[in-house]
Amino acid sequence: MISLKTASAAISCAVLLASAPALAQDTTEPADQPTPEMQAVLDKLADLGAKPFHELSVPEARSQATPADAAKAVQWEERIPAGAEGRVMTQDIAIPTENGNLPARVYMPEGEGPFPVIVYYHGGGWVVADINVYDATPRGLVVGTNAIVVSVDYRHAPENKFPAQHEDAWAAYAWVVENIHTLNGDASRIAVAGESAGGNLAANVAIMARDMEATVPVHQLLVYPIAGDDMNTPSYREHAEAKPLGKADMEWFVEYVFSSMDETADPRVDLVDRDDLEDLPPATIINAEIDPLRSDGEMLAEAMEADGVDVNQQTFAGVTHEFFGMAKVVPEAKEAMDLAISDLNGAFAAAGEEN
DSSP states (O other): OOOGGGHHHHTTSOOOSOOOOOOOOOOSOOOSSOOHHHHHHHHHHHHTTOOOGGGSOHHHHHHSOOHHHHHHHHHHHTTOOOGGGGGOEEEEEEEOOTTOOEEEEEEEOSSSOOEEEEEEEOOSTTTSOOTTTSOHHHHHHHHHHOOEEEEEOOOOTTTSOTTHHHHHHHHHHHHHHHHGGGGTEEEEEEEEEEETHHHHHHHHHHHHHHHTTOOOOSOEEEESOOOOSOSOSHHHHHTTTOSSOOHHHHHHHHHHHOSSGGGGGSTTTOGGGOSOOTTOOOEEEEEEEESTTHHHHHHHHHHHHHTTOOEEEEEEEEEETTOTTOTTTOHHHHHHHHHHHHHHHHHHHHHHHHO
């Protein structure tokens, strides 16, 4: 099995053909191509001039149009109203940590509270994007769960190499647990959520909370998480050239995030090979079919279930990486968001009964 530890060679060479099998939990017939709605977003992204990450410098990658921009453009062209999500009130705050203040955005539900809480971590390979790019998911979660969503940023590579992002994710979570009552939140009903690199951070926060005997989140929402150090999984082979994320793009991220390829074997990255996933909160793991990271999420679900964690995993056919926040224009994204909301509401209700 080839891993990210050898990605320095893989950046310029083809990988060996060996891997573990992917989960077969979702019975949906695979789609060979993106759905029409997903393709419309990809076409718009191309129209906006976006290029593959691996063809760009870091400043160029950070400044180009994003899939979120493309989805918004499609929504505007189709005259789809923002709805309740557009009316969600927000407040920007700074979370103090020993490494400096972390930008965060608090999305507030309507009502009196105290409200359940979701700590959300954005994607971007730990190199690009921020809380402004990943705005649609927190809004959708607030509307569906009537919970406070705290979308937190973290230090980015290459300016700050691994594990700075994981340190910041934990610091932000610990601060929210201690301080969310000042924003009318209930820390006894707190969940973690994240997309892609942020999904990895959310899973790690749950593990750290367990290990440090701190307040353990009642649920984990992990959307196409980075969860392994293997770039030869079935999904990496099948969708190496996928857009907006392909294998070469993941190699680009790895090159900038880690000081040494040996670091990719760290259990904070290689979650699927951990043997200590027991006693973690229930997890909803959502994956996209046309995504190199699909197998990561599916194998993480398998590993968690083997250690006794309650997991609801679903892979959505015909969609790509970054689809989750596109509920206004991609039907599968709406289905995925509804699934996440249902599981989160169930977890919040169960936690409320215990308190």
